[in-house]
Amino acid sequence: MIALDWIVLIGTLAAIVGYGTWKTRGSKSSEDYIRGGSTTKWWTIGLSVMATQASAITFLSTTGQAYSDGMGFVQFYFGVPIAMVIICMVFIPLYHKLKVYTAYEFLENRFDLKTRSLTAILFLVQRGLAAGITIFAPAIILSIVLGWNLITLNIIIGVLVIIYTVSGGTKAVSVTQKQQMFVIFAGMFAAFFITLDLIPDDVSFTNALDIAGASGKMEVLDFSFDLDNRYTIWTGIIGGSFLALSYFGTDQSQVQRYLSGKSVKEMRWGMMFNGLLKVPMQFFILLVGVMVFVFYQFNKAPLNFIDASTEKVMASEYSEEYQALRDKQTALFDQKQTVSLKLAKSYNEADKKKLLRLDSIEKSYRAEAKYLIKRAVDSDYGVKYDKLSKELSEIKTNPNDPTYEEKSAELTKLYKDAAKDNATNDRDYMFISFILKYLPNGLIGLLLAVILSAAMSSTASEINALATITSIDLYKRNREGSVAIDPDKDDAHYVKATKLFTLGWGILAIIIACFASLAENLIQLVNIIGSIFYGNVLGIFLLAFFFKYVKGNAVFVAALITQVIVVFIWYIDVIPFLWLNLVGCILVIFLAMILQSTNKKVA
Template sequence: MEFSVIDYVVIFIYLIGVAGLGIYAAGRQASTADYFMGGEGLPWWAVMFSVVATETSTLTFISIPAVAYGGNLTFLQITLGYIVGRILVSKLLLPAYFKGKQTTAYQFLEQRFGPSMRNVTSTTFMITRLLADGVRLFATAIPLAIILRLGGAFTAWGDFEVYLLAIAAISLITLIYTLVGGIKAVVWMDVIQMGVYIGGAALAIGIILYDLPNGLSGAMTVASDSGKLQIIDWGFGQPFADFIAQPYTFFTALIGGAIFSIASHGTDQLIVQRLLTTRNVDNSQRALVWSGVVVALQFGLFLFIGLLLYAFYDAQSAQALGLATTDEIFAKFIVEELPVGLSGLIIASLFAAAMSSLSSSLNSLASSTTLDLYKPYFGKKNTQAEDLKISRIITIIWAVILTGSAFFFAYLQLQEGERPAVVELGLGIASYTYGGLLGAFLLGRLFPKPDKNDAMIAFFVGLVSLLFMVEGPIHNVLPGEPLVIAWPLYTVVGSLIVLLVGNFSHFVKRI
């Protein structure tokens, strides 16, 4: 079976419908408060779903089933840490944000350490989002290229051209409703698009179960016999250097997942902006904590798809199925096994996941740029209408930059000749800078004595130190065997370094 005209019509109608619904849901925008904060406040449950949809991208939709297909369920250990981290953010950081009536996460650092610290952390956030979301947007093109190839379309095109087409289409449609509707359009479209991609995943599960000769019990028997139902891995009995390099052992996943979640949901404007759109701190806390539970269930759903696919394809390796990596396994099923029209609906689900993440990134980047960098220095005398116009111009600029970043990652991927582990690549990039950001926030929140100079020194020492513990070019010039840590520990180690250096710097100045 191959992609039909009906499938392409379904995708086209979905994309046009998304743009129209997003503009309609937003209503009229009269100020940056409407554009970036949603006006009078949004319902907590809508913000909760928006947070989940923002975290979800093509990486989740395509790569998480591949994790279970090629491994087991130990990835779920991280979700327990995610829930713990969200609870701590709701108690530690959210009350401080609402008390100060802030519009970006980095205004707290300005109040504590001065404007230079706000500028540095805000800029770090932008660079992180540029790289991490470039990977996310690029990753959308990987399964789409596979689908178009397997479906017999665009066979005369090269991979790079197909990537450019997918990236450009997603960016353009997302920009339209984000540009016009602001955060309100983003949140409500996140709610709708989460329903679309979860519905698409549930539909795929139903079809796989229908096609399996021995049904669910047979699939679980195959998974159990292959050791794929393992959830907990203590990781004991191996050397320490190997232990801290493994991302999915229990304590690494729990502690790393919790600290990562504190950083991503307590210091990253991408998420904090959504939480500040609720009516009060109680609603914000409710949205945040419950989002952790929903994310855990969502990961479980996509891992379950991987187990079913393992039984469906008789436990064959990716190479035996003619695929480059297991990342391609769900895409193969979508194109080859789904009835006409349903394949298009599932791909629309994939677009939904990508657009919900991209729209959130565009609006949060525009808000941080406008409110942290432009407004304090160049727009103090602007009217509300002028600020809104500038905000939309900045949104367009970021759309172009993010699209270019995705093109760049697509180019690099083709140059290397092999597909990267996109889930770990995207999370790893974010984790790297989250350590410095979280450390700066905790230094300001928990330790009253360190000043702005201590914070600035500690922040940069934290970022530089991680270069020596993350596998990369620097390791090639280091003598001996360098220390490598698993990506869930990047944030843990980075934030600890910032706290230690910040307090040590203060101590040294007192001597």
């Protein structure tokens, strides 16, 4: 990075923070600070809702997902438009009619205080964890790629968010997110077209799509019913609909965005705007990742995108093995480049099959590289792997040995663990590595601003929502025993309390970020956390909307049992995590109905 990149980066972030703080400097009432004054227009609502969901993880992990696995991940979002229609028809009119500050106020009106409090606590747990991850995700990647201190980056991102969120509340979050989305769109479009320009001149965009398709990257739809496949059209439409319905309909970080709307009409237009634009937006981000993959068919990719990990393995006893892999990859690259150019000139099945095979071989080299890196950074891992390998070799001479399958499974798990380690799992590093090495100065600063802006926008929404829930659903409700805020009764006290809770949740998010660790894929980690809780919460709301005879005690007990069961199902990993949304939702409804039916006296 040169001075121009720093000017663009710092200038963009300073402008967003400054604008948000200045624009909302007069937010002193609960109506202004918590609900945003109920003056927000539909386009601001739509962009704010999109910005809340589009964290830095979206741009770093989604592009990496496309590079590794192709466009199929877009199916995850197919349920969003369906959910938007239901939210516009059911949720928005009800929330507006009741004039609630949070989604969970409604649950006390319908059930009781303990059900409201339980649902609020479930939200605080899962969203509190997610807030830390949305800071940690870009911070750890930028720290490794740029050599910045991780703790310092976590604090910088967190403090920038805290400044304008504490100052202006919900309105500050909404107005800054509109600016952040403009920065994000501008940066991603620039990255896309410059990536196309970096591909050889005799390879057109259509040719690039052909090359990507030949490597299996353009398989958008999967109609299979394979439960081992996380992303199919059925998973997206069914599991994705339940996740989106719960997220946009019951998650305060989203509900708070459209509760600030000027009218029901503005809220509905804003949500439909999000519903119509979300899938194309995610498709485009994935397409950027696919075009980067095509770029690397003509430019040699590193064996692992984490430079620090490569340096470690090259300084270890495994350097010769790693270098041998690099040499193999170089020879393979020459073949891939030749076949890709042939496909660009004349698409045919023979070359398509050859490119697919070459890509599969390169994946095996990358997997072996991760294994060597893991051994280089973790000596205990290498000792354990060697011991198991030796034991298996000895057992093979005795086919009747009952421990063979068990030890074989252990060895396979060890090999898979090497791919998930935060020193080897480079999927989330691909895009930022490409940006820094190949994009022009100035644009590097803009795209880093995109990543940090996305982190700030989603984190701001989360800590704003966490503070609101803590203040309204727990602190105020249990302090005064009143359901609704009385603007004339000590209103300034609750604004001050919400600001303090915002500061507290912001600090906690920074602390969680500082102690977090990478999962297999960051965007999956966020969705897994959501899926564990969202189905249960959605089921509680559906019981409130449509099952009038079910009372509070039955719902409360059913929700507790459901949450334990869902966590257990996730732990034993028997179904893809998206299906947890459906399981949690159906289970809490079923259990509540059973409990209510077996005890007619339940209140």
